[in-house]
Amino acid sequence: MTTVALLGTLDTKADDYAWLAEQLHALGTDVLVIDTGSFSKSPMATVDSDAVIKAAGADAAGLRERRDRGEMMAVMGRGAAVIVRELADAGKIQGVLAIGGSGGSSVAAPAMQALPVGFPKVLVSTMASGDVSPYVGEVDMTLMYSVVDVAGINSVSSQVLGNAVAAISAMAQAFQTRLETASVDHKPLVAITMFGVTTPAADEARARFVSLGYEVLVFHATGSGGRAMEKLVESGLLAGVCDLTTTELADDLVGGVLSAGPHRLEMAGSVGLPQVVSLGALDMVNFGPQDTVPEKFAGRNLLVHNPSVTLMRTTGEEMQQLGLSIGRKLASATGPTEVFIPLAGVSAVDVDGAPFRDAEADSLLFAALRGELEGSNVTIHELDMAINDTGFGAAMADALHAAIVAR
Template sequence: MTTDTTEKRAVLVIATLDTKSAEVMHLKALIEGEGLECVILDTGILGEPQGVTPDIPASETALAGGMPLAEVRKKPSRGAAVEVMLEGARVFTRRLFEAGRIHGAISMGGAEGGVMAAAAMQVLPPGFPKVIITPLASGHRPFEPFIGIRDILVMHSLVDIAGINDISRAVFDNAGHAICGMVRHYRPLEITRRNLVAVTTLGTTEWAMRRISQGLRAAGFEPIIFHSSGVGGRVMEDMIGRGFFCGVVDLCPNELTDHLVGGFHDAGPGRLEAAGRMGIPQAVSTGCMDFFAQGGKETIPEKWRGRKMYYHNPAFTLIRPSHEEMRRLGELMADKLNRARGPVRVVLPLGGMSIGGKKGGSTYDPEGDRALFETLKAKLNREIPVVELACHVNDEPFADRLVAEFLAIAAAAPPTGPPDGKG
């Protein structure tokens, strides 16, 4: 997408106009009063807009989602109907962005309208202005349905989105002025340098991450750090696929453990795959793969209560995988790395993969570590070198060697230029 700063910019408003017409009219007036255009996309299912004419009516949204609106209304459940409108909203949002027609997006809605808009905003790239107003943005609720892997500003509406009153007006005005300010100052995110390296870490490997970052910077690379707590890995994989990075130092692919076992840090089935598809160099270790994350001690499911644990904080407990799970992790990791189109090197910390996993720690289990390491070595292609160090993951010699292995394959790899696409 190219953006001409002299053109009149537009804000996409996504909403269910059968229930949110008054609120959209208020937002439209504010946006246009700020000198911007307003493009309204209707995702309403049951009724018709009241007093406002959308640029993209619900009938067109439904067709883009795969069927006429009349058929959507006959769906046996509300969820099935929402899926169709959600897909249609995605289609139109992508079209408008790719045509350079919009420069920001905002929505207001609850469990259905907000989630549909959030799904549509996932097609918009990092750096593109995005705002969602919803009563579900309260502290005890999960934010995954609204944020996903995008930089979305989520604002709590305080009250239900059911008309304009003294309270809702203040919230809508703040959100409206926020998106207008973002749109006015928006510049597409552009990666112009070839030296960005993605690095993964968790708090338990903070020392290693800092040492690795120092080594990369000394060699002329710029480390971009991702917190491997589920969403961090997903964001990194997405950005690798967009061509942002020239290489990866995957210190902590622990999200594989959570995906396999069912922990909080599950990044989905695509973790540890994008770099291989893109053919960029990757130096990989096993940091933090010796645990998966759960909640506070009192919330641990019965099936895991007999396992070794590390008390991380009142909200998180780190649980040791079984030996069989460690073997399966070795197989999973090897399968993903074997499919890589670019150079790969693996560095194993034989002295422990986490704070709790070192000798004397509450999750220390050398046999479990060996189950992972031996399976991984046995299943990896012979072309992938494996370095074994009698170090803990946070020891300086280990971090230095991981950097050295990356630099060796990066030096031999063809240069990767900045991506063609811009946010």
């Protein structure tokens, strides 16, 4: 029998969760109830609210005395994330289901984002018809719009919630079956980051990985792509990372629209995963249509990539800052790390005769990177070619393969 964790505020929605539990039991699915209600003392809870608060490292009495709703929601979200991850890792649950409005969704979302990709997670929310990126994050959450408020079972909510129950029950069973029947001979997974202006290098690396017996996942470096790739690293699903295109760091530094956040390029190093890294598309910052480029960048070297995308060339100072930042991140890596420097250009538009060619700016990037990596355990490869020249992508793939095999 599979077990689904019901995650919710039992101080306000106990009747709704009792109905969900009853429906899951009718489908042959066991239930474990985690109470995230700030003041709940429900006998229905398998894991009570005090335990959730403790898992977050907070004091229940003090938290309740302050009666700060924002603080309570944050604490409950952190605690629930710890608990569901522990339960999932121990094989005690095979799925998570939560229902709620903005408050309940804000608590359930961190818990679901803490779970690995592939683990079943369903959230029924009143917020699902708007911008859902804060709730989904980089995981494969199934998000359903509740249509009516989550406030009792009625003829409409019973249909919506009934579908959610059926979905999580079937997902949990399928997940458990996959675990029981998974082949030990599956191909190892590697990830590649790419952009339109680094596609030839990514394609060459992908072909080499396939020939070496890997399954390859390619991530478009658009902010969400980089975050999704690093979530898979955290989930423990990858054998290695070919981080060929680190352009999202330029957007984060300068203020472009495709930032993956300040912690991009840190996850593989923190978990000790083999990684090979290059400087793909660091010559550019991304914006939308040309009229959306901030006024402060007037006079900068702009390139209209298509009607929806305008690229801006990074300056020498910005490239130097990127070299310092990347060097610091890689120098702190705990696993095998190698960096590949394409001396003749970091993108398709940063080669001789192309609109973003700026050898002086590139040299500042390279010099700053070398300086930060001096004395570290990171291996530096300087290739007298542009990133998309034949052989560059394959060289990165060969290096990652050697690092994976040597572990």
